[in-house]
Amino acid sequence: MKRLMSGNAAAGEAAVLAGCTCYFGYPITPQNELTEYMAKRIPEIGGVFIQSESEIAAINMVLGASVAGARAMTSSSGPGISLKQEGISYLAADELPAVILNMVRGGPGMGNISPAQSDYLQATRGGGHGDYRTIVLAPSSVQEIADLMPLAFDLAEKYRNPVVVLGDGMLGQMMEPVSFDHITKGDTYPKDYTLTGAKGRASRMVRSLLFDVKEEEEHNWKLSRKYRRIEQNEVRYETYLIEDAKMVVVAYGTSARIAKGAITRLRRENLKVGMIRPITLWPFPAKIIQDTAKQIHDFFVFEMSAGQLIEDVRLALEGKGHVHFYGRPGGIIPTPVELYRIISRHYYQAERSRKS
Helix, strand or coil, rough: EEEEHHHHHHHHHHHHHHCHHHHEEEECCHHHHHHHHHHHHHCCCCEEEEEEEEEEEEEHHHHHHCCCCEEEEEEEEEEHHHHHHHHHHHHHHHHHCEEEEEEEECCCCCCCEECCCCCCHHHHHCCCCCCCCCEECCCCHHHHHHHHHHHHHHHHHCCCCCCEEEEEEEHHHHHHEEECCCCCCCCCCCCCCCCCCCCCCCCCCCCCCCCCHHHHHHHHHHHHHHHHHHHHCCCCCCCCCCCCCCCEEEHHHHHHHHHHHHHHHHHHHHCCCCEEEEEEEECCCCCHHHHHHCCCCCCCEEEECCCHHHHHHHHCCCCCEEEEEECCCCCCCHHHHHHHHHHHHHHHHHHHHCCC
C-alpha cells in the first residue's frame, strides 16, 4: 500500500518502523514537518520525544540515548547542523550509533529556507574537530528517503558510528507516493558497550577524553581502520545510460532528478550522455568513476552549490579526463531544460576538442 507523504514525514515513519524509539530535535525550516511528525508518532510507540532547548542539547540527548542502547536520531538544517557538530564528533569518538538527518537549505550563515546542496563538504569531511568520518546517505526521492532510513540505523549500529542522511528542502517538502511495506527493524548487533547498570557484570566507561597521547593515537588508528572497512564494504551508487555515453553527469539527490530529465532531452537529440548518481557520498563511489574514465574522457558535475561534489570527482579521476561543472548556489533550483542547454553546450565543445 502506498501513502502520499512529504519527504520529512516519510523519514519519520520509516525511522519508527526501523526501530527508532528516541527523537530529539529543535525547530528549523525546511525540516519542521519531521519534528512535528515525530512529536505525534514517537509517543504512540512508547518512545521518547523531546523538543530540546537547543540544537546542542538535542545532539547530546542523542548521545545519552545511544549509550543506553536506544536507536536515536535527530534532524535539522544548515545552521542547526553546524551547532550539532561538536556532539557528532563526540559520538564518533565514543563509537556510538546515531542517525542525523539534514534537510539542507541555502547558506552560508542563516542563508535562506530554499533547497540547496551546500552542506556536502560539512557532511563528508566530518564537520567537527578531529580525525573522524560520518557515513553519508543521499536520497533522491521520497521513497528513497524511506528506504534509506532503516539502512542508516543498520549501518550506524553495525559500525558504531554516526550516519548522516543528506536531503534538501525540496526533498523534505515534496509529496510523493511511498510504500513502507518492506521496511523492518533489520539486523541487530551486539551492544556490549551500553551503560545499563553494572549489576552482575564489570563496570564500563564510555569517554572521548584521552589525556595519554599514545592512547589517543591508538584510538585514532582504530577509528581509521574502521573507516577503511566502511570504504571497502558500503559504497552505493546508481548508473544511468553510461554504457554508450560520451559524457557522464555526476549528480546526487535532487540534482540527479533534474539531471535525469535533462538527459532524457539530450538523448532525444542523440547526444550520448549518461549519469553516475552517488547514493553514499561517504564512502564515495570513486571506483566506478575511475572505471568509467577508462572509456570516457568528459565528466559533467552538477550540484546545487558553488562546487563541493566536484572535489571528490576530481580526486577520483586522479588527473584523468576533463571535468565540466555547473552549479546554482543559494537555493535556486535549476530546471531540466536549463540543465539540458548547459550540458549540450559543453557536449558540443568537448566533441569539437576531440576532433581537433
